[in-house]
Amino acid sequence: xxxxxxxxxxxxxxxxxxxxxxxxxxxxxxxxxxxxxxxxxxxxxxxxxxxxxxxxxxxxxxxxxxxxxxxxxxxxxxxxxxxxxxxxxxxxxxxxxxxxxxxxxxxxxxxxxxxxxxxxxxxxxxxxxxxxxxxxxxxxxxxxxxxxxxxxxxxxxxxxxxxxxxxxxxxxxxxxxxxxxxxxxxxxxxxxxxxxxxxxxxxxxxxxxxxxxxxxxxxxxxxxxxxxxxxxxxxxxxxxxxxxxxxxxxxxxxxxxxxxxxxxxxxxxxxxxxxxxxxxxxxxxxxxxxxxxxxxxxxxxxxxxxxxxxxxxxxxxxxxx
Amino acid sequence: xxxxxxxxxxxxxxxxxxxxxxxxxxxxxxxxxxxxxxxxxxxxxxxxxxxxxxxxxxxxxxxxxxxxxxxxxxxxxxxxxxxxxxxxxxxxxxxxxxxxxxxxxxxxxxxxxxxxxxxxxxxxxxxxxxxxxxxxxxxxxxxxxxxxxxxxxxxxxxxxxxxxxxxxxxxxxxxxxxxxxxxxxxxxxxxxxxxxxxxxxxxxxxxxxxxxxxxxxxxxxxxxxxxxxxxxxx
Numbered sequence: 001x002x003x004x005x006x007x008x009x010x011x012x013x014x015x016x017x018x019x020x021x022x023x024x025x026x027x028x029x030x031x032x033x034x035x036x037x038x039x040x041x042x043x044x045x046x047x048x049x050x051x052x053x054x055x056x057x058x059x060x061x062x063x064x065x066x067x068x069x070x071x072x073x074x075x076x077x078x079x080x081x082x083x084x085x086x087x088x089x090x091x092x093x094x095x096x097x098x099x100x101x102x103x104x105x106x107x108x109x110x111x112x113x114x115x116x117x118x119x120x121x122x123x124x125x126x127x128x129x130x131x132x133x134x135x136x137x138x139x140x141x142x143x144x145x146x147x148x149x150x151x152x153x154x155x156x157x158x159x160x161x162x163x164x165x166x167x168x169x170x171x172x173x174x175x176x177x178x179x180x181x182x183x184x185x186x187x188x189x190x191x192x193x194x195x196x197x198x199x200x201x202x203x204x205x206x207x208x209x210x211x212x213x214x215x216x217x218x219x220x221x222x223x224x225x226x227x228x229x230x231x232x233x234x235x236x237x238x239x240x241x242x243x244x245x246x247x248x249x250x251x252x253x254x255x256x257x258x259x260x261x262x263x264x265x266x267x268x269x270x271x272x273x274x275x276x277x278x279x280x281x282x283x284x285x286x287x288x289x290x291x292x293x294x295x296x297x298x299x300x301x302x303x304x305x306x307x308x309x310x311x312x313x314x315x316x317x318x319x320x321x
Numbered sequence: 322x323x324x325x326x327x328x329x330x331x332x333x334x335x336x337x338x339x340x341x342x343x344x345x346x347x348x349x350x351x352x353x354x355x356x357x358x359x360x361x362x363x364x365x366x367x368x369x370x371x372x373x374x375x376x377x378x379x380x381x382x383x384x385x386x387x388x389x390x391x392x393x394x395x396x397x398x399x400x401x402x403x404x405x406x407x408x409x410x411x412x413x414x415x416x417x418x419x420x421x422x423x424x425x426x427x428x429x430x431x432x433x434x435x436x437x438x439x440x441x442x443x444x445x446x447x448x449x450x451x452x453x454x455x456x457x458x459x460x461x462x463x464x465x466x467x468x469x470x471x472x473x474x475x476x477x478x479x480x481x482x483x484x485x486x487x488x489x490x491x492x493x494x495x496x497x498x499x500x501x502x503x504x505x506x507x508x509x510x511x512x513x514x515x516x517x518x519x520x521x522x523x524x525x526x527x528x529x530x531x532x533x534x535x536x537x538x539x540x541x542x543x544x545x546x547x548x549x550x551x552x553x554x555x
Contacts, residue, residue: 025364031438033365036357039350039408040369043376046405050381050389063391130541137533139467141490142526148493199545248378256470260490277383287384294382305378 057291077292087276087293093182094272097258098250100186106243108194110235113201114227129202132195140192144260147188151175175261178269185257185270200242201235208234240312248305251297273297329521332485333528336466339402339484343465344458350407351457352450355416356442373410390475399482401475406464412457419453420446455543463533489525492518 026033057077059070081087112132119125135143150157151174159171174180208230216226255274262270271279273293281290357363358370381389386405395401423446431441447454469486476482495518 022364029363029438032357032360032363035353035439035442036363036365036369039354040372042350042408043373045393046389046407047376047380050385051379053381053385053388056385056388063388130538133541134534134537137463137467137537138530139469139486141467141469141486141493142530145489145493145522145526203545259470260493274383281384282387287388290384291382294384298379298382302379 054291054295056288057295059288061288061291063287073288077289078296080289081292081296086280089268090271090273090276093258093269094251096182097185097272100182101189102246102250104186104190105193105197106239106246108190109197110201110239112194113198113205113235114231116198116202117205117231118223118227129195129198132198134195135192136196138192140256140260143188143192144257147184147261148175151184175263176265178266181262181266181269185261188257188261197242200238204235204238205231236316240316244305244308244312247308248301250304251301328480328483328488328491329485329525331481332483332488332525335399335402335482336485336529339399340462340465343403343406344461346403346407347409347412347461348454348458351409351412352416352447352454353442354408355413356420356446357438358413359417359420360438373408373413377410387474396475397479397482398476402465402468402471402484405471406461409461412460415457416450416453419450423449452543452546455540456546459537459540459544462536466529466533485525485529489522489529492522492525 055067058072058074060073061070116125116128119128151159153159153171153173156171156174158174159168162168163171172180174184212230212234213226216230221229251273255272255278258270258272258275262275274297277290277293277297281287281293354369354373358366358373360366380386390396390401390405395404427445427449428441431445436444467486469484469490472482472484472487473490477487
């Protein structure tokens with residue numbers, strides 16, 4: 001009986017729990033431990049042990065050799081990395097595509113959610129929303145297939161359209177020219193994720209009190225003004241939290257899109273950090289060098305996350321930590 | 322016939338298998354962990370939550386992950402599709418937020434009836450969590466069904482463990498490059514004599530997309546809720 005009452009009340013009165021000996025609580029909660037410890041161990045093995053693998057970047061790692069027999073080389077791999085011209089090209093590609101993705105992936109869903117919110121016909125609204133989620137569930141493999149097909153030079157929809165509108169006379173080789181690549185990746189990303197990312201904004205918008213809109217209407221505010229002065233400030237915390245999180249993932253945009261949409265003709269524009277680690281680290285058996293690339297990626301991501309969090313905390317009082 | 326393309330049958334089997342097993346395993350482990358984290362009296366709750374939350378922002382990266390799989394002898398096994406993604410912090414937090422919203426009195430009365438924590442989880446919490454579980458099931462299933470990179474990285478040379486997405490990816494990669502490469506074009510022409518890659522591509526695209534199109538409208542009301550739950554809490 002006592003356990004039960006402490007269960008209910010300890011949220012408000014933690015003192016109740018500390019009175020009992022920790023050992024007794026542990027015994028009482030043994031099932032909770034049985035139910036969580038295996039997964040904690042699992043998380044440790046599959047999520048934390050790879051972090052231990054970072055030591056490889058400071059070794060001349062040879063597979064199949066014990067940890068203590070590895071040769072330590074300090075920062076040599078990082079030096080190689082920073083002296084490699086190729087690395088800066090890859091970094092440029094990563095940053096360019098991430099930034100384009102960040103800006104587009106942040107503005108387009110907000111605008112989409114705002115516009116959808118103005119649709120008064122419920123059936124229409126629901127239909128548009130349902131259709132807009134759909135691409136999120138389609139794999140990148142299929143999406144890349146569709147994009148490639150649409151942009152192809154023989155019978156691709158985009159080229160046919162442009163030719164029939166007399167905008168161009170010759171089909172453009174979209175997939176074979178590097179300077180198109182960043183735009184194609186960003187466009188594909190917008191097509192795939194806009195509807196999905198708008199879900200959270202739409203939910204936040206529906207949480208705004210209707211009395212605010214009524215008051216604004218009484219004061220004669222147009223719908224555009226209502227959007228600007230009520231809806232947007234209403235979803236501001238959501239926008240900022242999501243923005244911070246996507247800044248934290250700036251370098252970790254993944255490489256699926258680039259891997260699937262890229263080819264050797266556009267590799268100067270399509271290769272991103274993870275692909276670089278894959279092609280010049282893993283594929284060549286240079287595990288240590290590849291790990292150095294991964295570390296660089298993770299560390300920069302963390303710095304960006306904390307910086308973004310700090311800046312927003314200071315200026316807007318919104319933060320995730 | 323496109324079904325003579327051997328990768329198609331194996332790929333379908335493995336894709337279905339990994340989706341079913343991966344989803345079931347992920348649901349059970351995720352919900353179990355979520356329940357313990359939703360118990361405000363659980364001693365280790367704060368520690369485990371933080372331990373889990375870290376994984377949302379820090380990851381070892383591609384190569385340390387690969388080496389780990391190699392050291393665990395998971396390369397060229399089916400288990401490599403299931404084990405690494407078993408517990409996802411995001412999914413756990415989605416389910417936990419949902420459990421947090423359930424009235425505590427339910428657990429209390431079960432406890433009075435002499436149920437232990439596991440029984441409460443299994444008999445009281447799980448049946449009530451269906452909306453959250455549906456959301457997470459959708460995330461897990463779509464993730465498993467759509468994934469190709471783990472096949473490429475870990476099981477690329479093992480034809481008996483191929484997946485539909487990986488087969489599709491191989492065909493796509495060969496056609497995008499072949500348009501500009503004479504050697505590849507020749508290879509492709511040779512292969513086309515047996516089965517047209519275009520028709521295999523179409524077949525796989527339909528097989529991998531249609532199930533999602535059929536399932537997702539029914540789950541829509543759940544995942545919309547689930548997405549917002551996860552966003553609020555984590």
